[in-house]
Amino acid sequence: MMSENPNLILSSIVALSWLCLSASGMAGTRGLNPNESWVNVSGSVVSTSCTIALEDAWQSLDMGVIPAKKLNQDSVGNQKDIVIKLINCSLAKQSNSEYQLPVRITFEGQRDLKPHWFHLSGSTQGAALTIHDSRGYLVRSGESLPAIPVYGNGHELKYKLSLIPNGEPLSPGNYYTALRFKLNYE
Numbered sequence: 001m002m003s004e005n006p007n008l009i010l011s012s013i014v015a016l017s018w019l020c021l022s023a024s025g026m027a028g029t030r031g032l033n034p035n036e037s038w039v040n041v042s043g044s045v046v047s048t049s050c051t052i053a054l055e056d057a058w059q060s061l062d063m064g065v066i067p068a069k070k071l072n073q074d075s076v077g078n079q080k081d082i083v084i085k086l087i088n089c090s091l092a093k094q095s096n097s098e099y100q101l102p103v104r105i106t107f108e109g110q111r112d113l114k115p116h117w118f119h120l121s122g123s124t125q126g127a128a129l130t131i132h133d134s135r136g137y138l139v140r141s142g143e144s145l146p147a148i149p150v151y152g153n154g155h156e157l158k159y160k161l162s163l164i165p166n167g168e169p170l171s172p173g174n175y176y177t178a179l180r181f182k183l184n185y186e
Helices: 006-027 068-074
Strands: 051-053 079-087 099-108 127-133 148-151 154-165 180-185
Touching (some): 148 154
Antiparallel strands (some): 099 148
């Protein structure tokens, strides 16, 4: 069995790294001067996005209290509205002379048994949350909804949260979840 010299291996790695760095540095040189190189920079100027108007830095929503029996019977429990207010939007002029900014929203949270159910943590079992937008689209965690045209300088994105049974045995208790959303401007 051949013994390997750790110093030889280390010096080979250093030499190989230096060779790679030298070659990559030469690729960017313009003239014969080895101390000179150039970088291409390009980009574009785009409209700034909207500002999200927050009434409170800690956005929380109390879904209220519902008896477990009623949730099982009705298959939909308490519902609450969520409104995301967009202000100070920089809008692009469209060919039809209206100003608009297409926006896609993505909600993220822990999924429950189905992709459009959001998992609840806490002592309660057998319940989940769903979210619908004002156009009737069912929100799936991590998936963008179809684009929403934003007209004017103030716009409200409206959603409805619903407490539902998820098919597992329902047990009473407290629950909570964390939802995050992101806006992508097109």
